[in-house]
Amino acid sequence: MAAAPLQLNALQGVEAAKRAAAYAAVDNHVKPEHQIIGIGSGSTVPYVVERIVQQGPKVNTNRWFVPTGFQSKELIVKNGLKLGDVDSFPEIDVTIDGADDVDSNLNAIKGGGACQLREKVLAEAAKTFIIVADFRKNGEILGQGWKQGVPIEVAEFAWSKVQRQLVKLGSTNAALRMGKAKAGPVVTDNGNFVIDAQFDEKFMKQPDELLKTIKLLTGVIEVGLFTNMCQAAYFGNEDGTITAKEIGGKVQKGITFDVSRNPIVS
Numbered sequence: 463m464a465a466a467p468l469q470l471n472a473l474q475g476v477e478a479a480k481r482a483a484a485y486a487a488v489d490n491h492v493k494p495e496h497q498i499i500g501i502g503s504g505s506t507v508p509y510v511v512e513r514i515v516q517q518g519p520k521v522n523t524n525r526w527f528v529p530t531g532f533q534s535k536e537l538i539v540k541n542g543l544k545l546g547d548v549d550s551f552p553e554i555d556v557t558i559d560g561a562d563d564v565d566s567n568l569n570a571i572k573g574g575g576a577c578q579l580r581e582k583v584l585a586e587a588a589k590t591f592i593i594v595a596d597f598r599k600n601g602e603i604l605g606q607g608w609k610q611g612v613p614i615e616v617a618e619f620a621w622s623k624v625q626r627q628l629v630k631l632g633s634t635n636a637a638l639r640m641g642k643a644k645a646g647p648v649v650t651d652n653g654n655f656v657i658d659a660q661f662d663e664k665f666m667k668q669p670d671e672l673l674k675t676i677k678l679l680t681g682v683i684e685v686g687l688f689t690n691m692c693q694a695a696y697f698g699n700e701d702g703t704i705t706a707k708e709i710g711g712k713v714q715k716g717i718t719f720d721v722s723r724n725p726i727v728s
């Protein structure tokens with residue numbers, strides 16, 4: 463007997479497209495044989511978890527889900543999925559995560575929510591790393607769409623020294639990220655500070671070089687530049703369609719996806 467069509471909340475515009483992008487990413491990359499799944503951060507990721515839950519208890523009972531931070535941990539727990547960690551699962555089958563900006567080679571800026579350290583650990587631990595986001599993140603060169611700079615997690619006592627070094631390296635505006643509704647700086651899930659450092663296009667065209675240079679500054683814990691890690695990215699567009707980009711340059715635009723369709727899990 464065919465399963466009843468899914469009953470979903472009505473969503474409009476880009477939010478509907480983000481859900482479609484997340485569902486397509488899960489259908490294409492989270493297969494029944496995948497047992498260890500990394501769950502990333504950001505506004506598209508709840509739809510990833512929603513689709514995984516729709517795959518049903520039969521596949522999900524044997525799976526472990528590893529979070530990139532507080533948000534994804536809550537998503538895993540609230541959806542009744544099994545919570546794991548990288549200690550127990552240093553190799554992950556697939557990690558799906560959001561992004562702040564993605565270039566034509568699928569390099570990404572991440573860390574707008576200060577999660578970049580754990581996110582990169584889970585991306586690196588994964589056999590397959592997939593990005594889901596909305597069309598505003600779909601660019602050619604990093605920094606063209608995302609103007610807040612590269613998020614850099616730093617040891618709390620070293621931030622001032624690192625900030626000066628970033629300016630010397632060529633950052634146009636390296637600043638300590640301050641909390642909102644909190645006096646003082648943002649403190650990450652790991653107890654560190656974040657510096658947001660803008661660099662001009664000359665640097666952003668070679669994100670791998672910039673990453674290596676920043677990473678060598680003592681006091682830097684992780685840089686929100688994710689280079690040569692992502693295999694595919696799914697973007698929800700304003701018109702409700704999806705754009706899918708794969709490593710190697712294949713781009714598919716105008717993909718339509720019926721979110722009321724049940725996932726095929728066999």
Ligand SMILES: O=C[C@H](O)[C@H](O)[C@H](O)COP(=O)(O)O
Nearest residue numbers: 504505560573574575576577
């Ligand atoms: O630290 C946060 C992460 O890198 C997020 O994946 C990123 O900021 C995207 O978040 P959003 O989808 O909410 O724009």
